[in-house]
Amino acid sequence: MSDAQSDNPIYGPFFGVMGAASAIIFSALGAAYGTAKSGTGIAAMSVMRPELIMKSIIPVVMAGIIAIYGLVVAVLIAGALEEPSSYTLYKGFIHLGAGLSVGFSGLAAGFAIGIVGDAGVRGTAQQPRLFVGMILILIFAEVLGLYGLIVAIYLYTK
Amino acid sequence: MANKKGNNAGGRTQQQINDSKDYSAFKVVFFYCSLIVFLPVATFFLLKSTVLERFFTMSEVTTNIYSAVGAVVALHLALGLYIYKAYFGGSQHTESYKKID
Numbered sequence: 001m002s003d004a005q006s007d008n009p010i011y012g013p014f015f016g017v018m019g020a021a022s023a024i025i026f027s028a029l030g031a032a033y034g035t036a037k038s039g040t041g042i043a044a045m046s047v048m049r050p051e052l053i054m055k056s057i058i059p060v061v062m063a064g065i066i067a068i069y070g071l072v073v074a075v076l077i078a079g080a081l082e083e084p085s086s087y088t089l090y091k092g093f094i095h096l097g098a099g100l101s102v103g104f105s106g107l108a109a110g111f112a113i114g115i116v117g118d119a120g121v122r123g124t125a126q127q128p129r130l131f132v133g134m135i136l137i138l139i140f141a142e143v144l145g146l147y148g149l150i151v152a153i154y155l156y157t158k
Numbered sequence: 159m160a161n162k163k164g165n166n167a168g169g170r171t172q173q174q175i176n177d178s179k180d181y182s183a184f185k186v187v188f189f190y191c192s193l194i195v196f197l198p199v200a201t202f203f204l205l206k207s208t209v210l211e212r213f214f215t216m217s218e219v220t221t222n223i224y225s226a227v228g229a230v231v232a233l234h235l236a237l238g239l240y241i242y243k244a245y246f247g248g249s250q251h252t253e254s255y256k257k258i259d
Contacts, residue, residue, distance in 0.1 A: 055244045057187055068198055072226050
């Protein structure tokens, strides 16, 4: 077997495809959990304080941003996929790692945003000064997904 | 929504006021949410095409990286704008509504 063939096996792009898929799948999973969990909190809170809708939508928006991180990385990886003849196995591994890093970071961040958003909007309805604290905690949950995105982009440049 | 006291005219105006408040709040939230959803996507592809067009010597990976970073920066600018608006602009009327039975 020649060197070119062993470096470019037919299953090489499989890893890249799985990387692109897992980037968006797990990010969307985390974003969906965050949206649903904080959505129940908003629905329960808005019965008594409907004027706080604008403030309480923030966890839902932040959960949606997690999915955009996954979308960006998935589009990047999908743009770099090629035929097996010009796609090394190393590139496939790199793309799989990039997709998994942003995917699972997004999953974790989405869980955190959901739980914090649920408790935060319920608490903000009773004590409006909690809003600043809720935003700070949400930002700290959000940057977990951003760290995954940074690692994914750094891996992508290899 | 039924008005138990039979005060139809007053109830309707109150409801119209509430509806217009809801509609204006919906407009603001819808604008910012669509900004947050579509701005990064537009920034990504716009930046990709223009950077590719202008600096053609740049490799495709570098172009993609700059487009992705620009999209994420635009996303956070829109999010910061929304939080600013929600924190300073969304609380000018602080009176509480009554629960609708």
